[in-house]
Amino acid sequence: MSSTETPYETGGGVGLSSRDARVIGGASVLMAINVVVMYALAVTPLAAVNDYLFSVPIIGAVVYGAAIMAGQLVAERGVQGGDTGIAFVGMVILQLAFGIFGAGVLAFAPRAAQLTILVVTAVVVAVLTAAIAAYVYARSTTFEHWGSYANYAFIGGLVAILIGTFVPLALVVGFVLIFLGFLLRLGWEIWKVRDQRTASVALQTIGVYIAVAGVFVHVLQLVLRYFASRQ
Template sequence: MTVEWLSNMSSTFDRGTRTVGATVDRNISKIIGMGTALVAVNILVMLGLSYTPIAPLGAALFSSFFVGIAVFAVSVGGGFWIATKGVERGNMGLAGAGVLLIQGGYGLFGAAILYIYGGGGIRIPALGITTVITGAITAVIATVVFKSNYDFSGWQRYAFGCFIGGLVVGAAGVFLSPLLVVVAGLLFFLGFIVDLTYEIWAVRENRYASDLRNAIGIYVAVMGVFVHVLQWVLRILSMLDQ
C-alpha cells in the first residue's frame, strides 16, 4: 500500500517471531507483495470507476440497505468463496475469476462512495489519507498478532458474528431509525478489523498452505477496512471543503 507500510510490516515479521519454520518467513514477503498489489489495483479501479457512469449506478444500488448488502455479498463474499475454491483445487482460472469479482465489488462500492462524497477535487487526497490510515491500522494489528502468543483462531467466528449483527441492526434501522444504520456500519467495520486480525494470525500460524490464499484473505479484509475509513475521510474533507 505504501513503501513505509511494507517496510514496517517486513520488520515486524522478522525471524525472531513465532512462526512454523523458515519457509513461512521466506513466504511472508510474497504474501505482503501479492496482498498489497491487489489492494493497490482495487484503489485504482474504484478511482477510475468514480469518473464513469458506473459510479452513479453504484450510488443508486448502495442507497438501498438491502440491495447494497446483496450486491456486496454476491460480489465480495461470492468472489472470495470462488477464489478460495480455485486456490484449493489448483485452478488459477477459477481463483482469478473470484478475485476479479471481488475487485468489481469493492470497485463499485468505492466508486459510489467517491461519487457521493468526493466532489471538489478531494477524491485523490481522500484516497491517499485513507491508504495511510488503513496501512497504519494493518501494521498495528500485525505487530500485536506477531508479537503475542494469543490464539486468534476463534476470531473468524467473531467476525461473522459482527457481520450478522450489522445486517440485523441495519435491517431494523431501515424501519425504525437511521441511527441504527450507522451502528450497523460500525459493526461491519469492526467485523473487518476482527477478520483482518484472524487472517494475519493465519499467516503467523501457517494456517493455509497457499501464499495466494493468505494474500487474498488479507486483501479482502484490508479493503473492507479501507472502504469504511474512506467514507469517514471523505465526509470530513467535504465538510472542510465547504
C-alpha cells in the first residue's frame, strides 16, 4: 500500500474515458463476485474464522492485512509477467480474504436478512465511491498524497487495534482509521485512473477493486449494526 508513482499528467473534468470505464467496470465485476462469495461462505464453517482470529484483535487485523497484501503482490506479478495463472491465484487470495471476512460479519445476521444487508451495503458503497470519484475528477490537482495518508491511517489503525487488544475502547479508533485508510486509498486509486493513462488497465483495476472491497467490508459492519439496532 505504497504511494511511489509519479503522475504523468494532472487533469480535470468529470468525464470518464472508455479506458476509465474499463477499469471501473472491471473492478465492479470483481466486487460483485466478492459479494456472491461472501453470501455463499456465510453459511459455511469458514464464516467462523473471524471468531478465532479476532479473539485477539491484532492477530485478525494482521492476518487479513497480510492476506490482502499477498494477494495483491501475486496478482500484480502475474499481470506484469503475463502469467494468467499466477494472476488468477492472486485474485483467488484476494477474493477469499475479503470474502471470508465479509462472510464472518454477515453470519451474525439471520440468513433471511443477509441479502438485504448486502444490497444496502452495496448501495452505500456505490454512493461513497461516486462521491469520491466526482471530487477527484472535478479537481485539477494531484491526489498522490492521499496514498501516503492512507498508509499512515492503516499504520495508526493497526497500532490502535494493538492497544485495543488490551483496552477495548481503542478498537473503535482502529476501525475508524482503517476505514479512513481504505477511503483515502480509493481516492488515490481513482486519481491514478484519471491521470496515469499509460499504466496497465489490469493493475489499476486490481487497485480500485481492493480499495472498494476494503470500504465494502467496513460499511457492511456498520449496516449490520444498524439492522441489529432495529430488531
